[in-house]
Amino acid sequence: MLQSYGIFIKLRILTNNKMGLLGNNFASFMKKWHRIYDFSFDGPEPQKLHTVRTVEVNGFQVCLARLQDGYFAVNDVCPHAGHKLGQGICTHDGRVICPYHRYTYDLRSGQGDPQQGDRVGTFPVETRADGVYIAFEEEEKKRWGFW
Ligand code: FES
Secondary structure (H helix, E strand, O other): OHHHHHHHHHHHHHHHHHOOHHHHHHHHHOOEEEEEEEHHHHOOOOOOOOEEEEEEEOOEEEEEEEEOOEEEEEEOEOOOOOOEHHHOEEOOOOEEEOOOOOOEEEOOOOEEOOOOOOEOOEEOEEEEOOEEEEEEOOOHHHHHOOO
């Protein structure tokens, strides 16, 4: 009885780890914030409203958008055929249109238009007193592979 209880506990720890409970804590511990814009250097409005552009953060290409309610960031690589989303068009309702085949992605959620059936990865962005920051997990490069 005692022995089977020990197996149950071991199994529970393994399951929790596999389901990401320990992994998530580890991932949030590994999250690093990088300043994209420095307001003292780039000015208070470093990017025009309703625009997207490609920025390099820690060696990664990110599509950074400025919308009415702040800055948002998605992976710069279009999931369709790899064009740069940062060279696309930002719509007033918060989507980016890829310039290559016109696939469209929501900049807040990363969700592609329903008929596309795909999505693009998103990154946390914070506007602080001294600038705009983007968060990366150290494992991000592995997750998106082709950067
Ligand atoms: S590469 Fe972006 S829509 Fe085809």
